[in-house]
Amino acid sequence: MAYKNLIFEKKDGIATITMNRPEALNALNMETRMEFMNAIADARDDDDVKVVVIQGSGRAFVAGSDIREIKETSMLQARALPRLGEVVENLDKPVIASVNGFALGGGCEIAMACDIIIASDVSKFGQPEINLGLIPGGGGTQRLPSIVGPHKAKELIFTGDQIDAKEAERIGLVNRVVPAAELDATVKEIAEKIASKSTVAVKLAKASINRGLRMNLDAGLSYEKELYGLVQTSPDKAEGIAAFLEKRKPVFKGMPSGFGLTTTWGAYVPPAAKEKKQIPIEEGLLSWASGEPRLVASKCKACGTYSFPASYTCPNPECNTKDVEQVALSRRGKLSSYTIQHYAPPIFRMEPFRPFAIGLVELPEGINVLSILTTTENLKVGMDLEMVVRPLYSEGDSEVVTWMFKPLEGSN
Amino acid sequence: MSREVAIVGIGMHPWGVFPEQDFGELAVDAVVKALADAKISWTQIEAMAAGIHGWSGSPGLIPGNVVANALGETGIPVINVYAACATSVSALRQAYQMVSFGMCDMAIAVGAEKTPGGFFPAIPRLAESKKFDYWALRFKAVGATNPVYWALDCRRRMERVGTTEQVLALAKAKNSKNGALNPNARFKKVFSVEDVLKSPLVVDPLRLLEIAATSDGAAAVIVCPLEKAKQFTDRPIKIDACSIATGQFGDPTCRIPILSNVAESKAKAPLISESVRAVSLAYKQAGMTPEDIDLIELPDNSSWHELVYTECILKLQEGEADRMLEKHETDIGGRIPVCPSGGIASFGEAVSTQGLAQVCELVWQLRGQAGPRQVENAKIGLGQVYGAQGNNSAVILSKV
Numbered sequence: 015m016a017y018k019n020l021i022f023e024k025k026d027g028i029a030t031i032t033m034n035r036p037e038a039l040n041a042l043n044m045e046t047r048m049e050f051m052n053a054i055a056d057a058r059d060d061d062d063v064k065v066v067v068i069q070g071s072g073r074a075f076v077a078g079s080d081i082r083e084i085k086e087t088s089m090l091q092a093r094a095l096p097r098l099g100e101v102v103e104n105l106d107k108p109v110i111a112s113v114n115g116f117a118l119g120g121g122c123e124i125a126m127a128c129d130i131i132i133a134s135d136v137s138k139f140g141q142p143e144i145n146l147g148l149i150p151g152g153g154g155t156q157r158l159p160s161i162v163g164p165h166k167a168k169e170l171i172f173t174g175d176q177i178d179a180k181e182a183e184r185i186g187l188v189n190r191v192v193p194a195a196e197l198d199a200t201v202k203e204i205a206e207k208i209a210s211k212s213t214v215a216v217k218l219a220k221a222s223i224n225r226g227l228r229m230n231l232d233a234g235l236s237y238e239k240e241l242y243g244l245v246q247t248s249p250d251k252a253e254g255i256a257a258f259l260e261k262r263k264p265v266f267k268g269m270p271s272g273f274g275l276t277t278t279w280g281a282y283v284p285p286a287a288k289e290k291k292q293i294p295i296e297e298g299l300l301s302w303a304s305g306e307p308r309l310v311a312s313k314c315k316a317c318g319t320y321s322f323p324a325s326y327t328c329p330n331p332e333c334n335t336k337d338v339e340q341v342a343l344s345r346r347g348k349l350s351s352y353t354i355q356h357y358a359p360p361i362f363r364m365e366p367f368r369p370f371a372i373g374l375v376e377l378p379e380g381i382n383v384l385s386i387l388t389t390t391e392n393l394k395v396g397m398d399l400e401m402v403v404r405p406l407y408s409e410g411d412s413e414v415v416t417w418m419f420k421p422l423e424g425s426n
Numbered sequence: 427m428s429r430e431v432a433i434v435g436i437g438m439h440p441w442g443v444f445p446e447q448d449f450g451e452l453a454v455d456a457v458v459k460a461l462a463d464a465k466i467s468w469t470q471i472e473a474m475a476a477g478i479h480g481w482s483g484s485p486g487l488i489p490g491n492v493v494a495n496a497l498g499e500t501g502i503p504v505i506n507v508y509a510a511c512a513t514s515v516s517a518l519r520q521a522y523q524m525v526s527f528g529m530c531d532m533a534i535a536v537g538a539e540k541t542p543g544g545f546f547p548a549i550p551r552l553a554e555s556k557k558f559d560y561w562a563l564r565f566k567a568v569g570a571t572n573p574v575y576w577a578l579d580c581r582r583r584m585e586r587v588g589t590t591e592q593v594l595a596l597a598k599a600k601n602s603k604n605g606a607l608n609p610n611a612r613f614k615k616v617f618s619v620e621d622v623l624k625s626p627l628v629v630d631p632l633r634l635l636e637i638a639a640t641s642d643g644a645a646a647v648i649v650c651p652l653e654k655a656k657q658f659t660d661r662p663i664k665i666d667a668c669s670i671a672t673g674q675f676g677d678p679t680c681r682i683p684i685l686s687n688v689a690e691s692k693a694k695a696p697l698i699s700e701s702v703r704a705v706s707l708a709y710k711q712a713g714m715t716p717e718d719i720d721l722i723e724l725p726d727n728s729s730w731h732e733l734v735y736t737e738c739i740l741k742l743q744e745g746e747a748d749r750m751l752e753k754h755e756t757d758i759g760g761r762i763p764v765c766p767s768g769g770i771a772s773f774g775e776a777v778s779t780q781g782l783a784q785v786c787e788l789v790w791q792l793r794g795q796a797g798p799r800q801v802e803n804a805k806i807g808l809g810q811v812y813g814a815q816g817n818n819s820a821v822i823l824s825k826v
Contacts, residue, residue: 299567311686320686323685323686329675330675350690351578351582352581353581353629353632354630355569355628355629356626356627357629358569359570359571361566370569372569372570373578374582374687376690376691377689380688380689381686381688382678382680382687383686384684417567
């Protein structure tokens with residue numbers, strides 16, 4: 015999707031969300047919140063994204079909420095506002111806050127919901143809502159005390175005072191303070207390091223810590239045990255151990271989405287392949303009656319002439335016109351001729367379009383069938399082929415399929 | 427009791443793309459020119475046969491009536507015919523038959539076409555049918571445009587007799603040279619073999635410059651009994667034959683718009699059986715053989731067509747047309763010129779009128795009016811045109 019108030023980029027497994035309304039010190043308005051949630055959802059659904067970085071452009075990380083919007087906010091609206099902190103916290107991938115300037119109010123709250131906070135030496139933190147006659151509404155009264163303790167949190171929230179980066183580091187609000195010029199490099203280094211780890215292990219570690227914080231110690235330890243059991247079933251674990259024993263660097267592959275907290279406890283069950291419903295391009299051309307896809311033809315009971323698609327007559331003028339039966343054609347044939355078409359006729363949908371081969375395939379029944387070929391490479395007249403059913407395009411939850419012929423391995 | 431028939435007037439609207447004109451205007455232009463050529467008036471026409479065009483058709487596809495409306499209704503019989511790309515010669519045959527059988531003394535055949543531009547799309551289904559709509563199905567399921575069919579047969583020919591890419595390019599190069607001399611042709615640029623081979627592959631092995639463009643155009647031909655022809659022209663052209671044939675069961679051609687056909691090893695009819703038959707019928711009707719023919723107009727929808735139809739018309743072995751092209755025997759000035767008009771290579775195909783364009787060219791050649799592309803001593807010419815789904819027509823015309 016297109017973003018207006020933020021910049022969303024992905025590179026080398028790292029997705030970066032840059033809040034980009036510098037003239038408003040990146041204050042949060044409704045539009046920005048929606049865009050932010052979309053960006054997080056995109057990062058969540060993209061298996062290539064391993065780490066997310068959040069930063070701000072200009073002088074601020076995020077300086078709070080849009081005051082003009084707050085002015086109009088009703089009680090019900092305030093309750094229904096999307097909480098970006100929760101969105102960040104619930105993302106099952108690590109999130110780093112790269113704080114380059116003001117992280118105030120909602121900005122401080124987003125940063126606190128991140129897994130790691132790196133701050134530049136010019137950055138400022140605070141929960142100034144009290145100055146407007148408000149209280150923090152994005153998790154500030156809950157996360158801040160659990161990070162810095164209730165007394166320090168109350169001091170910050172009651173006074174509305176801003177603290178500088180050094181003080182934030184001292185009270186344990188941020189992981190590290192670096193000179194502004196080194197902020198990006200530092201964050202990149204940490205992000206890359208995490209991205210190189212097993213995404214399964216990182217995800218389970220985040221879940222264990224975040225959920226554990228909301229439980230009593232017994233429940234938390236018990237929860238950790240379950241996840242520790244679960245992580246044993248990950249192929250990344252096998253790789254990690256093997257690499258260690260072989261004294262080499264591990265190559266982690268991660269896991270397909272579906273692994274982890276939503277699966278059954280215990281052994282890893284691979285998620286079922288997303289099976290889309292297949293719809294034939296036209297009724298009456300294909301049959302799966304034999305268990306495999308076949309082309310449906312008609313055969314003359316007298317002269318044995320085949321027609322595809324099935325006809326209600328025999329095309330042989332010598333024969334009794336309507337004495338035909340429906341049959342399934344052989345799946346194997348030989349390439350009689352082919353062409354490569356570099357163009358898509360208007361009603362033909364192939365998504366995505368690419369130049370494709372069309373062949374004339376001779377079947378043992380003595381007829382040639384016109385068919386798309388699955389490849390344009392190494393085609394040769396006389397080669398052996400086998401019929402398959404392949405999608406041309408998707409339509410909703412279904413895919414529209416047609417028959418194609420595929421070279422048999424070793425055929426030339 | 428049949429009479430001999432002659433052509434006394436021809437008219438052609440140049441081929442091209444004319445977005446501002448509808449097909450009626452193109453048709454009327456061709457008819458008016460043909461009337462002027464025969465030095466007669468519209469009211470003298472006693473019957474009309476018109477080719478139906480598939481693309482920009484008037485409601486109900488009755489183009490002949492549109493022409494009659496435009497020129498003035500005289501109550502004459504109007505026959506509208508369709509046979510895909512062989513349409514207009516079917517129209518000529520109607521006019522020819524009416525005159526030959528004595529139903530009238532002055533008949534006109536007309537074809538006018540507006541094509542949609544680019545590859546022909548699927549023809550919209552005119553009547554809902556429960557059976558497979560092949561015309562749409564081959565596009566939808568396999569993506570096969572018309573040139574796909576040509577390319578498939580072309581590659582089989584290359585496998586059988588070793589036709590080369592150079593020979594395919596040569597056909598276009600030769601026809602482009604002829605077309606450059608024809609004021610009615612759409613494309614007047616001369617292409618070398620190298621130019622053609624540099625053009626992009628569209629349906630491997632056929633290239634952009636080796637397959638027909640689609641054009642707008644119109645042509646009209648006026649016929650009357652041979653015995654009366656001298657009243658209208660001092661150079662009447664006799665119709666020695668005007669044949670129609672369709673495909674035969676067991677023909678292994680990869681014919682538009684099939685999804686399957688008979689394997690070559692089980693073929694029971696010759697390749698392009700409709701053309702072989704139409705040409706044979708024409709020779710029989712005219713009492714002639716290929717040796718009698720001085721020049722040929724054939725449907726070079728692609729370079730492959732030029733080769734197969736040259737062989738079909740001259741009754742040669744497969745592969746011999748390649749040699750003739752290489753030896754320039756089919757050039758203007760060669761032993762037997764093929765497509766001196768420039769052919770479809772230079773005109774682009776105007777479906778329902780292409781056959782009449784061939785007839786016009788043969789008439790100009792036989793009258794000695796073909797200017798810089800004149801074939802020396804042209805006395806007898808053969809025109810042949812083919813249409814999808816197994817249609818074919820052939821005419822043999824001679825100088826009287």
